[in-house]
Amino acid sequence: MIPSRPPQAPGxxxxxxxxxxxxxxxxxxxxxxxxxxxxSGEINVSGFFGADRARNLKRFLTEDAIPFPLRExxxxxxxxxxxxxxxWNAAAGEATLTTLWxxxxxxxxxxxxxxxxxxxxxRTISTREPFLQNGPTGALWIWASRLxxxxxxxxxxxxxxxxxxxxxxxxxxxxxxxxxxxxxHNGGILGRLFGExxxxxxxxxxxxxxxxxxxxxxxxxLAAVPVALPRFLLYFFYRFETCVREATVLGMLGxxxxxxxxxxxxxxxxxxxxxxxVGFGVLLVLLADLTSHGVRIWLRREAPR
Amino acid sequence: xxxxxxxxxxxxxxxPSGAGKTSLLRLMAGSLMADAGTASFGGQDLAHLxxxxxxxxxxxxxxxxxxxxxxxxxxxxQNVIAGxxxxxxxxxxxxxxxxxxxxxxxxxxxxxxxxxxPEKLCLRTxxxxxxxxxxxxxxxALFQAPHALLADEPxxxxxxxxxxxxxxxxxxxxEERGLTLxxxxxxxxxxxxxxxxxVGLRGGRLVFDxxxxxxxxxxxxxxxxxxxPAPHADG
Numbered sequence: 001m002i003p004s005r006p007p008q009a010p011g012x013x014x015x016x017x018x019x020x021x022x023x024x025x026x027x028x029x030x031x032x033x034x035x036x037x038x039x040s041g042e043i044n045v046s047g048f049f050g051a052d053r054a055r056n057l058k059r060f061l062t063e064d065a066i067p068f069p070l071r072e073x074x075x076x077x078x079x080x081x082x083x084x085x086x087x088w089n090a091a092a093g094e095a096t097l098t099t100l101w102x103x104x105x106x107x108x109x110x111x112x113x114x115x116x117x118x119x120x121x122x123r124t125i126s127t128r129e130p131f132l133q134n135g136p137t138g139a140l141w142i143w144a145s146r147l148x149x150x151x152x153x154x155x156x157x158x159x160x161x162x163x164x165x166x167x168x169x170x171x172x173x174x175x176x177x178x179x180x181x182x183x184x185h186n187g188g189i190l191g192r193l194f195g196e197x198x199x200x201x202x203x204x205x206x207x208x209x210x211x212x213x214x215x216x217x218x219x220x221x222l223a224a225v226p227v228a229l230p231r232f233l234l235y236f237f238y239r240f241e242t243c244v245r246e247a248t249v250l251g252m253l254g255x256x257x258x259x260x261x262x263x264x265x266x267x268x269x270x271x272x273x274x275x276x277x278v279g280f281g282v283l284l285v286l287l288a289d290l291t292s293h294g295v296r297i298w299l300r301r302e303a304p305r
Numbered sequence: 306x307x308x309x310x311x312x313x314x315x316x317x318x319x320x321p322s323g324a325g326k327t328s329l330l331r332l333m334a335g336s337l338m339a340d341a342g343t344a345s346f347g348g349q350d351l352a353h354l355x356x357x358x359x360x361x362x363x364x365x366x367x368x369x370x371x372x373x374x375x376x377x378x379x380x381x382x383q384n385v386i387a388g389x390x391x392x393x394x395x396x397x398x399x400x401x402x403x404x405x406x407x408x409x410x411x412x413x414x415x416x417x418x419x420x421x422x423p424e425k426l427c428l429r430t431x432x433x434x435x436x437x438x439x440x441x442x443x444x445x446a447l448f449q450a451p452h453a454l455l456a457d458e459p460x461x462x463x464x465x466x467x468x469x470x471x472x473x474x475x476x477x478x479x480e481e482r483g484l485t486l487x488x489x490x491x492x493x494x495x496x497x498x499x500x501x502x503x504v505g506l507r508g509g510r511l512v513f514d515x516x517x518x519x520x521x522x523x524x525x526x527x528x529x530x531x532x533x534p535a536p537h538a539d540g
Contacts, residue, residue, distance in 0.1 A: 013407060100322070115312075132336055132337075134337065135336075135337065203531075204370065204372060204374045205375055205376045205377070206376075207374065208368065208370055208374035208375075209376075209387060210336065210363075211331075211334050211336040211363060211366075211368050211392055212363060212364060212366075212367070212368065212387075212388060212390060212391050212445075212446075212449055213360045213361070213362075213363040213364030213365075213390060213391015213392065213449075214387075214390035214391055214398075215360065215390070215391075215395065217395050218390050218395055218398050218399075219390070221399065222387075222398060222399055223376050223379075223387070224404045226376075227376065227377070227378055236321045259416075
């Protein structure tokens with residue numbers, strides 16, 4: 001016979017109740033925060049619906065956003081093409097490619113940095129007897145791992161925009177501030193992710209290589225990294241997509257990427273030019289997204305496990 | 306526990322789960338250090354060796370793991386050649402993994418032939434069956450040109466016929482190369498049939514250590530006896 005549950009003593013709480021109460025408190029707190037954000041007076045809701053806003057929107061859609069040569073002569077495909085090609089050849093093409101090169105260069109640096117720091121982040125490798133279960137740890141190795149994690153946290157804690165802002169003061173007038181800012185931020189993120197991936201690998205095959213006399217460097221470089229590579233590439237290309245978007249935005253700091261041209265067009269009130277440049281930016285991000293998607297499909301086919 | 310195994314001896318460790326068979330094998334292989342007492346190999350105390358000397362000792366002890374512990378994405382020959390990691394420097398090992406010399410490939414092929422799967426040389430390890438992976442693991446241990454072969458429950462995951470075949474193969478290889486063979490086994494019949502010396506462990510202690518012929522059923526029964534559990538508080 002299945003023993004029946006003993007009656008609950010008065011004052012004894014059901015184990016699920018505290019967490020449910022926490023959920024309620026969190027829900028009420030979050031709702032209060034949202035209400036406060038809207039009602040604090042910092043965000044003026046009525047300003048969104050004013051008559052002048054509607055006029056601005058109408059003018060933007062019917063005049064400003066229409067390519068300049070097409071406003072008077074009427075729409076023709078050849079006219080549109082000449083306008084797009086003219087902009088591409090003038091400055092937009094170079095800015096788009098610079099944006100791409102900034103993203104590629106910074107991700108190459110970030111990836112290389114992450115590969116160097118990841119073994120130190122992984123606590124299964126940064127220990128006196130790497131890969132061995134219940135092996136001796138060693139205080140120096142533990143501190144080395146903590147230091148590597150701290151470096152990763154600091155590198156990714158600073159937003160790319162702030163990092164680039166600091167670098168512009170040292171290296172003005174070049175693409176380097178954007179490259180270094182993106183490399184540092186993404187290097188920090190990838191270093192931590194790569195390290196965690198190495199740490200969470202199936203330990204037994206690596207332990208077996210240690211047992212037969214393999215060195216820390218041999219096992220890490222020749223077995224652990226190859227096993228982790230598909231995951232490394234997934235993270236890398238995911239960050240690459242983000243990096244392309246960020247490289248565009250960093251142009252607003254005066255670095256010659258798409259963002260710079262977008263800001264320039266806006267300051268000239270040339271909203272048609274601005275929209276075209278934004279379009280180039282979107283195409284670039286789609287291209288990065290497509291590459292990332294392709295790599296993911298290829299990896300899944302190559303490594304079914 | 307006081308246990309000495311002479312070079313070339315063939316010994317089975319038997320005992321119930323949790324008896325300490327795996328820990329004892331790891332102590333012998335130098336991959337687990339004793340809290341107290343000493344474990345030595347070839348007269349060298351493993352706990353007091355410099356890292357390079359410990360690596361050198363480990364590189365001469367072949368270890369066949371229960372779950373094979375092979376790198377799944379490697380080709381079979383890469384896993385076999387990985388047996389030499391402990392005897393090579395970083396770049397030489399990297400080269401032998403990426404672009405093995407024909408001498409290495411020939412040796413790996415001969416060893417896979419010895420364990421009965423030469424045709425699997427270039428296949429990815431995770432495409433092989435459990436039994437085939439086991440043979441790759443044995444070939445890897447032999448690629449080390451070891452002085453001793455340790456095996457932790459090497460036949461726990463194969464059917465009885467294959468278990469006998471694999472153990473016979475390991476014993477045969479050990480005899481033909483003069484290797485010390487120490488295997489932990491659950492299957493007491495196989496242990497009695499194939500191994501001339503049995504070491505019985507229970508609760509981390511040595512219960513018996515005798516030639517197989519002298520181990521009687523009563524000793525084995527005592528070794529595997531299940532203690533009746535303490536009565537539960539609420540019945």
